[in-house]
Amino acid sequence: MSAESTLLYLDGVSVSFDGFKALNSLSLVMMPGEMRAIIGPNGAGKTTMMDVITGKTRPDTGTILFEGDTDLTRLREAAIANLGIGRKFQRPTVFEPHTVWDNLELALKAPRRPLKTLTYAISRDDRSRIEEILDITRLSALRSRQAGSLSHGQKQWLEIGMLLAQDPKLLLVDEPVAGMTDAETEQTAELLCSIAGKHSVIVVEHDMSFVRALGVKVTVLAEGSVLAEGSLDAVSANQQVIDTYLGR
Amino acid sequence: MRTKQLTASFGISALAGLAMGAMASFAMPAQAADDTIKVGILHSLSGTMAISETTLKDVMLMLIDEQNKKGGLLGKKLEPVVVDPASNWPLFAEKARELISKDKVSAVFGCWTSVSRKSVLPVFEELNNILFYPVQYEGEESSRNVFYTGAAPNQQAIPAVDYLMSKEKVQRWVLAGTDYVYPRTTNKILEAYLKSKGVKPEDIMINYTPFGHSDWQSIVADIKKFGSAGKKTAVVSTINGDANVPFYKELGNQGVKAQDIPVVAFSVGEEELAGIDTKPLLGHLAAWNYFQSVETPANTDFIKSWKAYTKNDKRVTNDPMEAHYIGFNMWVKAVEAAGTTEPDKVIDAMVGVAVPNLTGGYSAMLPNHHITKPVLIGEVQENGQFDVVSKTSGLVPGDEWSDYLPDSKDLIADWRKPMSCGNFNVKTGKCGGKGS
Amino acid sequence: MRRALRWLMAVCVVVATSTAAYAADLRPLVQALGSGGYSGTEKALAQLSEAGDPAAVPVIEALQAGDLYVRKSDGTVVVARKSGDAFTLTDPLTRAALGDAPAAAVEKIRINNSLRRAISASLGALTLMSPDAGVRRSAADAVFKSRDASALETLSAAIAKEQDKGVRAAMEQARAAILLTGEAASKMTDADIQAATDTLTARGDRDALVLLNMVAGSGASDVTKKLAAAAVSTLEQKLAFWAALQNLWYGLSLGSVLLLAAIGLAVTFGVMGVINMAHGEMVMIGAYTTFLVQEFFRAHAPGLFDLSILVALPAAFLVSGGVGIIIERSVIRWLYGRPLETLLATWGLSLALQQAVRSIFGPTNREVGAPSWMSGAFELGGLTITYGRLWIVIFAFAVFAALLVALKRTWFGLSIRAVTQNRPMANAMGIRTARVDALTFGLGSGIAGLAGVALSQIDNVSPNLGQGYILDSFMVVVFGGVGNLWGTLVGALTLGSMNKFLEPYAGAVLGKILVLIFIILFIQRRPRGLFALKGRAVEA
């Protein structure tokens, strides 16, 4: 398959740490606007995959292209982020000393150079955009609260809000519902689905009911490479998958 | 938010209070008791120089104590004011200023390193007070407000080299020193002096090491190598205090014996040797104006009262201590002669004052504010003391401007009126260096 | 020393019978030793050794040891040994007791360097025929150094009689030295000169080079000069090779000093993450413990002084370790997880500890002696290796190995690793983390104390001792990679040898600056040190 017209194109990507192969010739393709769920046992290479896409880890071999022509393996994290790839970590990391508002303001799509931020003054458009995200993430009432004082779920939402503010073309979401109540999980699934379409999304998750609620194509990773791909029902029926993951 | 404000206002009121408090406390002049004469003692009691300077503080306290037992000075008791400049050179200047302007001392005894003296010098000149500086130094300075009771290079380095040349027939020289001004200048002077005596440049090796250098293996090996050229070789060491112990330990271990390559040191005295096993160092030399082993009644008394004062039978005495002994007695005599402790009068009365030193003679204050001293060469003994092997026949006057440096050979200092100049150029006949 | 004593006894036996007869002839010469200052003594000594009488040997040895005195009352030269406040006097030649005298009644015959040289020369000449091979050997070496032409005859006789190969070689070298430098050189045949220079070249050390250089630069004949110059260049090449090896040894030696200093820090800082600025003070406490132990030995068991270091090792470990545990329990334990604050607190502690030691022991250096088995040097090929340094190298590696075993192979080591990797989990598994913390910090501090014992042998024992090593220790640990003991080892050896490699070219100061710049640049290449952990676990 050619890389043209794809949003993200991984081919033969391998990474090893001190002899341990975290990714073993991984290949994956994402189309614009697509939403994908990635599942797999611990150590299957899910987080490492996100690391190589976002530039945190350099692959030993393999190709990673964004929008068909940009080689991500040569870029640093910030440059990759500025291309339009956003990432949400497993553990929510919001900027605790800052207020909810400031967190969103920092994430908001705007010039990122130091001299620009030094002289930055918030514009009317930016203000309404933040208001809008506060609405979506139901944090309007908490806008002046320090992010550090939010509950775990609220932090997750704030982080998703920050991702939205960044307005990326591709979102990488690592276990977004870990530690959430059932209601919150449901709302999150709705939120992610509403984003898809405008943005492409990769969700890494353990929670099967959540993956089911998303109702999207699923990729199963094991030992650093793709084991199976297809709808959740299809991969659930795959004997290999059952053996290595679901069955255990 | 409220917490933040509270914190802020707390901090700010603290800052404000502090600033005001600072002003108030400093604004208050120290109550100057009229029935005592204050003497400042400005020696580091902590930091790297404490190792050398603390002893000098103790000796000053002893001297003041003894003077008070004799009835004080001008009918008043002497009161020592001790401060700790902590081996920090700007702090020396600050403490000097504090001693003079806050404590109103009549004279200060202090400093060890050249840089500490350089740091306080402008303070003494500005506030017109008196400093007694007790350590051998590189010369090239003469201030109206400073009395240099330690050795100038001609009172230590040159006689030592002369001794080695005549008695040990040394032809090849290693000038090893710590990289700072005293060794640099001393070595410059020695280099010029040796060349004037016909020593070839290839027979002089100069080596500098950083402060506190502790790994001397390569340098000792270099010295051995340099010494194997077939000519009698000696090391002239201007290595600074702390680095000497490892240096001598390495010499001893590598078997550099004084009989083969003698080392003559200008900064190693009884105090430094107290930290080393001196058996392997037998016969290495030091040049000073005083050794504890000198047998004179004055010295015996001095050692006895020192041991009694410190309540420690093992405490040793050394050259800078004698310098303070001389300096203090000179000051006492000058104050008595002037009838006042007012610095201007005392400074004028100082020149020409002569007091007994501990090696059996009299030291006199010269018009250049340096003093006359005998020069002694001693060999290290097994007990950590020095055995005097040579003594200059007379007293050597301290020469502040070396005759062996091109830019200072025409300079002299004479603080008597009407000249009153620290750098008079005899060629141009003007005060102020080249006088241009 | 023991050898000399044995020789003394042998001489006693040999000469005892004839003492009275000789004593009469030597008496005026011995008497002359006591007058005329240094030059008078030197003159009398020369005559005494020219007399060639072995009976003079004990007298000269007494002079060398500083036991020869002049009795002030009648000017007699006597041997005086201190007993209590007074001196016991004996006759230098007959060894007859002359009673006691107070210190004021006698005056020491003082000697200086040139006299010391003359003494060893004449002792050398006089003892060439000694029955003890060791004494003959040192006599030959003494003659080699003095190049005293008057000893030539005795020397030739001694060579003819000599059975011991090594001693004979030494004697032949001494003879060659005298021949080449003395007046005899002008009368020698070319072959003889060749033989003499060959003998010296074969000796192959710096002393031989000194001599050959001397000959090459002297007013000797052209042939002699040429031969000597050729020998000098051969010898210099050989010595240059050894000098390179020697430099390697210096690097190893400095490296092991760094290793010793850093290894305790590798535990407190590397393993526990405490930025321990008081580490240097733990080293200092170890050094002072050594001092105290030695004081005890000096006062109560001077005969066992050589063992003092062995006693000091466990003592220093326990004292420093104990102080470490107290510090951990009182201060550090409140600060886990806040490494930068441990920096501030331990910095404060280090100031206080320095001042405490200064208040107790005074600001000046304290003397820590070297046991006889750590003094001096030996030759290995062309290398001069000092025993003190050799022991420190061995000791450093031993401590390293012991620590490695303790951490990797013992239950205690396992607990340490468990606690540092995952505190709550270790706690949950029943490991008493608080105790493990205290003991680990104590271990690191104790090792620093051990380093203090070693460093007391080569450096000042002063309150500032630790300050000189703290920065270097941090550099070593960081360079090697925090948390990796092997990194500390490699780091110490690398930085040590690099320093020693640069020193001859750049000088000590610039060399050190270059090493620091190297560290800065190296950290750019490997931001987590030489042996960095890789992978996900690293990222916080």
Place this chain on the structure above:
Amino acid sequence: MLLRFFLMGLDRKAGIVLTILAILAVAVPVMTLWVPADSPFHLSVFTVSLLGKYLCFALLALALDLVWGYCGILSLGHAAFFAIGGYAMGMYLMRQIGPRGVYGNPVLPDFMVFLNWKELPWYWWGFDQFWFAAVMVLVVPGALAFAFGWFAFRSRVTGVYLSIITQALTFALLLAFFRNDMGFGGNNGLTDFKDILGYDIQADTTRVALFVATVAALALSYMIASGVIASKLGKVLVALRDAESRVRFMGYDTESYKLFAWTLSACMAGVAGALYVPQVGIINPSEFAPASSIEAVIWVAVGGRGTLAGAILGAVLVNMGKSYFTGALPELWLFALGGLFVAVTLFLPKGLLGLGAQLKAKLPGRKASPLSNAQPADQKGA
């Protein structure tokens, strides 16, 4: 726009700090020069230079707090920038001595004369001009910091590794400046200054003027620092202090942010050094000593890391204590100082300025062991 920038940082706290500084700038000259010496409100010149020195240290602390408190870079080498700024000013002051040196050489400083130097080394050129020296005070520390930071931040040297190499940097500079061959006066440094901008450096008015200049520099730096912190850039700095990789994944090039703060901070430290030298009268390599950098860190910690006022408070307080104790308890002051550092870290983890908040937090619950603060708060601060 500049005005807006400065106004942005002006909160209540800044207002109070600036007011105090303004009062100092007015009151001190009046109390020193115009109040008669016998009045209880008279201030001696000694006190003025002492205060001036404290404020120079306060400026250094402020600079350090900017990088440590707000950007999480623990510099153990800031004294190097301070000292370099000091040397730049010292070189100007040396050149001003002119022919009044002891040897009377109109161009060469005394230490060069007696080491037989024949001509001025190139790096001394231009320092006879005040403007040139003033530019160098900013440029040299700034350039050094920029070069060092460029490499270190791009290589992602962080945490204790960065701290230790900053120590290596200052230690290397210490050794270099000790070398007499460097042409900076070796161990004796630069001293015996005569005048500055044509005014006698020892005159009371000059001292007071230098003090006022120091107050002004501190106030200006405070305004710049608080402006930076209040800006979006400042928020990025705080964000990257706590979660650098998160900021990076948001598209901010954190290296250039750190580099900006680091260089700015070094320039401020340079200015502090430049003001310090004429007031204490000497600059010597020991200013580069690793210990002086660590001491500066301690001032900040004592006052309260992450609060600009705290840094100033800490520097002034610790140094006042040092001045007082070295005179009053010369044998024991190290115990006092050492004890203070231990006590502050144990009981005031947020410094003196955090004390108020801490007390308030403790009041209801009463007893809280120091452990309650022992969470991995290191990366948090504020």
